[in-house]
Amino acid sequence: MKNYDLIIIGGGPAGLAAGLYAGRARISTLIIEKQKNGGQIVITSEIENYPGCLEDETGPSLIDRMVKQTEKFGVDHVFDTVTDMDLSGKEKILHCLHEDYSAKAVIIAAGANPVQIGCPGEIELSGKGVSYCATCDAAFFEDFEVYVVGGGDAAVEEAMYLTKFARKVTIIHRRNELRAAKSIQEKAFANPKLDFMWDTVVQEIRGDGLVESMVVKNVKTGELTEIFADEDDGTFGVFVFIGFKPTTEVFRGHVGMDEKGYILTDQDMHTDVPGVFAAGDIRQKSLRQVVTACADGAIAAVQAGKYIEEM
Numbered sequence: 001m002k003n004y005d006l007i008i009i010g011g012g013p014a015g016l017a018a019g020l021y022a023g024r025a026r027i028s029t030l031i032i033e034k035q036k037n038g039g040q041i042v043i044t045s046e047i048e049n050y051p052g053c054l055e056d057e058t059g060p061s062l063i064d065r066m067v068k069q070t071e072k073f074g075v076d077h078v079f080d081t082v083t084d085m086d087l088s089g090k091e092k093i094l095h096c097l098h099e100d101y102s103a104k105a106v107i108i109a110a111g112a113n114p115v116q117i118g119c120p121g122e123i124e125l126s127g128k129g130v131s132y133c134a135t136c137d138a139a140f141f142e143d144f145e146v147y148v149v150g151g152g153d154a155a156v157e158e159a160m161y162l163t164k165f166a167r168k169v170t171i172i173h174r175r176n177e178l179r180a181a182k183s184i185q186e187k188a189f190a191n192p193k194l195d196f197m198w199d200t201v202v203q204e205i206r207g208d209g210l211v212e213s214m215v216v217k218n219v220k221t222g223e224l225t226e227i228f229a230d231e232d233d234g235t236f237g238v239f240v241f242i243g244f245k246p247t248t249e250v251f252r253g254h255v256g257m258d259e260k261g262y263i264l265t266d267q268d269m270h271t272d273v274p275g276v277f278a279a280g281d282i283r284q285k286s287l288r289q290v291v292t293a294c295a296d297g298a299i300a301a302v303q304a305g306k307y308i309e310e311m
């Protein structure tokens with residue numbers, strides 16, 4: 001079993017910021033990331049609201065620099081998946097798919113994942129026209145039609161990004177008013193390639209190997225409409241951005257959570273377990289942004305440092 005002073009679970013902005021602060025404090029630190037550093041931010045095409053980010057800053061470019069910063073201060077990184085744990089004692093044990101680890105303190109920064117519509121055909125056609133990542137899949141829809149489900153910041157921003165590729169982008173929103181920030185809405189309404197389908201939900205996505213049609217329902221009239229792919233295209237894209245759910249299943253029963261599964265902390269990121277902290281989108285909070293994730297990570301690392309020193 002490999003030992004560290006501090007283990008951070010999650011290599012998104014919260015985990016990387018925590019790693020930076022821990023590394024600079026000369027705390028022996030490991031960041032365990034499941035798949036790919038960056039969390040949700042690597043599927044974000046444009047970052048306008050992280051201080052210091054100007055035009056052309058993408059999620060991946062920001063994350064690359066954050067990872068390098070942690071490495072500069074001696075933080076170790078490993079790709080593995082936490083499957084079980086014992087956080088109750090002074091030595092925290094993390095069981096992963098490939099290896100087991102122990103640490104004096106743990107910061108949980110495992111983030112959140114996209115919510116699915118939950119309609120028939122969505123899972124089956126995921127990666128075959130249904131997508132949750134515009135940066136990853138937009139290029140596949142060069143000159144095709146694309147539908148974006150959702151009305152928040154993510155849906156509207158990603159819809160605008162998709163207009164750079166798709167022939168036409170239609171936002172399908174369940175109400176007649178967007179939730180997205182007003183500044184984002186202004187840009188969206190001024191975009192000639194962007195259309196809106198209000199008061200509408202997706203009931204079913206159909207296709208044999210690729211998305212071919214989609215049944216939508218007007219929630220006010222109850223009317224059902226089947227949208228077919230253009231005959232020449234044969235398919236279209238359905239990009240889903242309807243929020244996120246915390247990645248907390250594996251932590252259930254180990255730390256306190258609210259009814260939605262977000263981890264409860266105090267303002268210094270302490271969970272209800274001594275030596276266990278949470279940072280970023282995974283914790284109950286009012287604003288989930290890169291800037292708040294980084295702030296959480298910094299606070300959690302400083303508090304973890306104090307905890308380790310006092311042990």
Ligand code: NAP
Binds near residue numbers: 117157174180243289
């Ligand atoms: P969000 O703000 O929670 O918006 C989710 C949207 O999806 C809402 O419009 C919601 O409709 C709709 N929705 C939820 N469940 C649905 C369902 N089952 N069927 C159909 N529609 C559904 O989520 P988000 O846009 O992913 O953003 C998450 C957080 O990240 C927010 O705090 C956001 O500010 C932040 N974010 C910021 C930026 C940025 O500023 N650059 C970019 C991306 C994300 P209702 O409006 O009717 O509830």
